[in-house]
Amino acid sequence: MDWPFLFATAKTLLTGVPLTLRLAATSLCAGFALAVGIAALAGSRFAPARWLAALYVMLFQGTPLLVQIFIVYYGFGQIDFLRASFAWPFLQQAYWCAILALSLNTSAYGAEIIRGAVAAVPPREIEAARAMGMSGLLLRRRIIWPQALQYGLANYGNEAILLLKATSLASVITLMDVTGLAYRLVSKTYRSEEIFTVAGLIYLALTFVIATGVHLLERRLTPCRRV
Amino acid sequence: MSTPAFTLIGFGPEGWGKLLLLAAGLTLVAAVCSFALGSLLGAAGAALKLASSRSLRGIGTFYTTVFRGIPEILVVYLFYFGGSLALTRLMHLAGFPGFFSLPSFIIGVVAIGLVSGAYQTEAYRSAYLRLERGQIEAGKACGMSSFVLLWRVIAPQTLRFALPALGNIWQSVLKETALLSIIGLVELLRQSTIASGATRQPLLFYGVAALLYLVMGQITALGIRTVEKRLARCWGR
Numbered sequence: 001m002d003w004p005f006l007f008a009t010a011k012t013l014l015t016g017v018p019l020t021l022r023l024a025a026t027s028l029c030a031g032f033a034l035a036v037g038i039a040a041l042a043g044s045r046f047a048p049a050r051w052l053a054a055l056y057v058m059l060f061q062g063t064p065l066l067v068q069i070f071i072v073y074y075g076f077g078q079i080d081f082l083r084a085s086f087a088w089p090f091l092q093q094a095y096w097c098a099i100l101a102l103s104l105n106t107s108a109y110g111a112e113i114i115r116g117a118v119a120a121v122p123p124r125e126i127e128a129a130r131a132m133g134m135s136g137l138l139l140r141r142r143i144i145w146p147q148a149l150q151y152g153l154a155n156y157g158n159e160a161i162l163l164l165k166a167t168s169l170a171s172v173i174t175l176m177d178v179t180g181l182a183y184r185l186v187s188k189t190y191r192s193e194e195i196f197t198v199a200g201l202i203y204l205a206l207t208f209v210i211a212t213g214v215h216l217l218e219r220r221l222t223p224c225r226r227v
Numbered sequence: 228m229s230t231p232a233f234t235l236i237g238f239g240p241e242g243w244g245k246l247l248l249l250a251a252g253l254t255l256v257a258a259v260c261s262f263a264l265g266s267l268l269g270a271a272g273a274a275l276k277l278a279s280s281r282s283l284r285g286i287g288t289f290y291t292t293v294f295r296g297i298p299e300i301l302v303v304y305l306f307y308f309g310g311s312l313a314l315t316r317l318m319h320l321a322g323f324p325g326f327f328s329l330p331s332f333i334i335g336v337v338a339i340g341l342v343s344g345a346y347q348t349e350a351y352r353s354a355y356l357r358l359e360r361g362q363i364e365a366g367k368a369c370g371m372s373s374f375v376l377l378w379r380v381i382a383p384q385t386l387r388f389a390l391p392a393l394g395n396i397w398q399s400v401l402k403e404t405a406l407l408s409i410i411g412l413v414e415l416l417r418q419s420t421i422a423s424g425a426t427r428q429p430l431l432f433y434g435v436a437a438l439l440y441l442v443m444g445q446i447t448a449l450g451i452r453t454v455e456k457r458l459a460r461c462w463g464r
Contacts (some may be wrong), residue, residue: 062398062444063437064405067416071437074423075430161296168298172409179300192308200297200305207296 009198016178023167027102035110042115060108073097073173098170106163117152157214243422250418251439258401264340269347294345303338307410335407343400354388387458394451
């Protein structure tokens with residue numbers, strides 16, 4: 001074991017952690033906002049809105065993320081109205097392309113989670129609330145959303161972990177996150193086993209932190225189900 | 228914009244249609260091989276995780292934690308760089324100088340197979356735990372050997388319970404094969420990259436690639452759902 005080399009590698013790769021986390025956190029937030037919208041469409045009484053949501057979910061879940069990233073990064077430059085729009089200065093940067101693709105991708109999975117969580121709220125409780133005269137936002141704020149949050153949190157935590165792993169694909173479009181730095185280091189030194197192992201450990205540590213955080217949050221939010 | 232889009236993706240002399248379809252075929256073959264390898268590893272992993280020995284369980288847990296916790300692309304890179312280096316060292320020991328590399332198809336199948344094996348381990352394990360204990364006891368009471376018990380009682384039911392999860396894993400394996408494009412295997416995504424480089428039409432070709440992935444995924448999903456329904460019928464619950 002070449003400890004000095006391992007430490008030097010870890011030091012280099014750790015400088016990529018902020019970018020990895022920023023990609024994951026930004027896409028998670030943007031993706032959640034989108035997911036709420038898609039889930040609302042999916043739960044709509046208007047059939048074409050439901051079809052639209054189903055199509056969106058199918059498109060983004062059914063194609064590889066790498067293809068989505070390539071379409072945004074290489075393909076969007078061909079669309080004239082995008083080139084003319086305010087978004088073009090952003091879409092010229094690999095960072096924002098990665099954020100856009102990751103957000104769209106995770107929003108499709110998030111929408112399914114939110115839909116499932118809302119569907120898991122017992123209908124009797126909603127009936128009871130309606131009988132008490134609650135409706136609209138009040139019903140959602142007091143009855144549906146708090147419970148859906150409890151049901152959906154664990155699944156959304158898993159999605160956050162998958163998203164963190166997915167940010168590594170951003171290295172393919174030149175971003176220097178943990179994977180990108182590892183790849184560059186390997187092409188300089190050819191010590192692939194050590195470098196990729198260190199990179200893997202960093203991801204494992206990040207995953208562990210997220211999993212623990214979600215678990216703690218879940219415990220806090222569901223005092224009634226604690227045993 | 229000299230050649231119209233439908234000529235470019237068509238099957239004529241200027242069209243990339245045939246190459247794209249062949250590449251899609253390679254994607255499908257790679258996915259099937261990875262999934263099959265993952266099934267073997269998953270069955271072994273589940274056996275480890277359900278073993279009574281603590282150290283065997285530890286190995287199983289280590290396997291699933293590592294390969295579900297690190298990005299697939301790192302696993303692919305590790306095998307791509309590491310595999311060739313290891314092979315070269317091995318060949319040097321055997322007295323063959325020079326550089327040797329493994330075919331990227333094999334590297335890719337092993338890497339994706341290992342990752343999907345970790346997910347399949349969990350699928351088989353939780354399916355096994357849903358099995359009624361009484362059936363195993365009944366089988367033993369009838370004098371079945373452990374192999375017969377596995378073959379007649381455990382395997383069919385575990386497979387049925389695991390089928391929905393396996394369907395999801397198959398879908399992600401199919402999509403993960405896109406990673407093999409970055410280690411040089413000319414599968415669907417790589418072929419689209421080549422085509423878009425030659426024609427300067429990335430939107431068109433990546434769009435076609437996305438569509439082909441979608442079609443492959445939807446058709447296989449339909450097949451899996453049909454099998455699921457048929458099994459649910461003959462089990463009657």
